[in-house]
Amino acid sequence: MRNSPVISQQLELFRPSGGDIATRDAQDLMAWPFFSLAKSRRVTPIDFHMGGVSIRVEATAEHGMATIWDADILIWAASQIVEARDKGLRTSRFMSATPYEILSFIGRTDSGLNYGRLKAALDRLQSTTIVTSIRQSVERRRHRFSWIAEWKEHLDAAGRPLGVELILADWFYAGVIDNALILTIDRAYFELTGGLERWLYRLVRKHGGRQTWGWSFDLAHLHLKSGSLSPLKHFAYDLRAIVQRQPLPGYRLELVTDPDGRIRLTFQPLPTDPMKAALRLPRRSIRL
Known part of the structure; x- marks a missing residue:
């Protein structure tokens, strides 16, 4: 203190x-x-x-x-x-x-x-x-x-x-x-327990926003922006696991391969369900 x-x-x-x-x-x-x-x-x-x-x-x-x-x-x-x-x-x-x-x-x-x-x-x-x-x-x-x-x-x-x-x-x-x-940001952000997925949500929310067509980054660029000490190979493995789980509230993630062979993460906002949005209240009993 x-x-x-x-x-x-x-x-x-x-x-x-x-x-x-x-x-x-x-x-x-x-x-x-x-x-x-x-x-x-x-x-x-x-x-x-x-x-x-x-x-x-x-x-x-x-x-x-x-x-x-x-x-x-x-x-x-x-x-x-x-x-x-x-x-x-x-x-x-x-x-x-x-x-x-x-x-x-x-x-x-x-x-x-x-x-x-x-x-x-x-x-x-x-x-x-x-x-x-x-x-x-x-x-x-x-x-x-x-x-x-x-x-x-x-x-x-x-x-x-x-x-x-x-x-x-x-x-x-x-x-x-x-x-x-x-x-x-979505209050469900606080429920994300992994450091990489938390960072990814904030990045996606900042760059993807509410754009209908979303946004994309190649993996090497993402790795640099993360500041992570994990090697790019391990970073890519962890990112694939996140894409498979789809944990980010309000966004859909996908990995695509460009014609030049580079792997790219794409993300776009999901349609908003008014009923779910109205029922989403702050969680008061989460243990991290």
């Missing part, structure tokens, strides 16, 4: 109202490799370059790199900020919530085990360092930050958790406030 009173006192505290609100994700985080996709600890940096985009993600040996499951906390934060903004309420990157509010929103039970995992996730989000050229107006300029600048917990006299305060990175908060950089 980190706590810097000087920074905290400069920001106005934002207390989300909670409730069943739309789930929103930041497009920059959906499109580029910012998180470890593995459940085991990763300390090897992500060093990604494509066109004018550069990203380097560094982890500490103590906590390891922030994972795609840890990013659920950022999805919660983005959803709360946009909901409040759209209602005309004042927001801030200095946020306060109870562990139950965060855990229930991301589909996890309010258990001691999951509270411990929440604290570990906050530690990884705070200790992971990102350096990127994304959204930098000046060429060759880089922005360095951690997802969470600092966080602290409040306990009662018996040591039971009462709440969590956190300060989001200004880079992340600025992207959330910009409506063009936010997309709604």
Whole structure:
């Protein structure tokens, strides 16, 4: 945990109202490799370059790199900020919530085990360092930050958790406030248990959107964008297994072979069933 009173006192505290609100994700985080996709600890940096985009993600040996499951906390934060903004309420990157509010929103039970995992996730989000050229107006300029600048917990006299305060990175908060950089996602995303399928859903939602004809990527390009440490051969094997299971909510995946022999992943949105959409409610008892 980190706590810097000087920074905290400069920001106005934002207390989300909670409730069943739309789930929103930041497009920059959906499109580029910012998180470890593995459940085991990763300390090897992500060093990604494509066109004018550069990203380097560094982890500490103590906590390891922030994972795609840890990013659920950022999805919660983005959803709360946009909901409040759209209602005309004042927001801030200095946020306060109870562990139950965060855990229930991301589909996890309010258990001691999951509270411990929440604290570990906050530690990884705070200790992971990102350096990127994304959204930098000046060429060759880089922005360095951690997802969470600092966080602290409040306990009662018996040591039971009462709440969590956190300060989001200004880079992340600025992207959330910009409506063009936010997309709604299916709440069933939180039910996806594999790191690769979670990453793939976010990428598909970002690039495929609601386009009737969908989108496609060749496997080598996908492998690069994932930031995965898995060799391309193993990555392709895992991707084929996902295509066979079709776990991504709202999308159909298919592998095709181009005339030049390259394998390509295609994806397009499935027709929406109004009845299923109306009945889809947040899951409150999922154990990950």
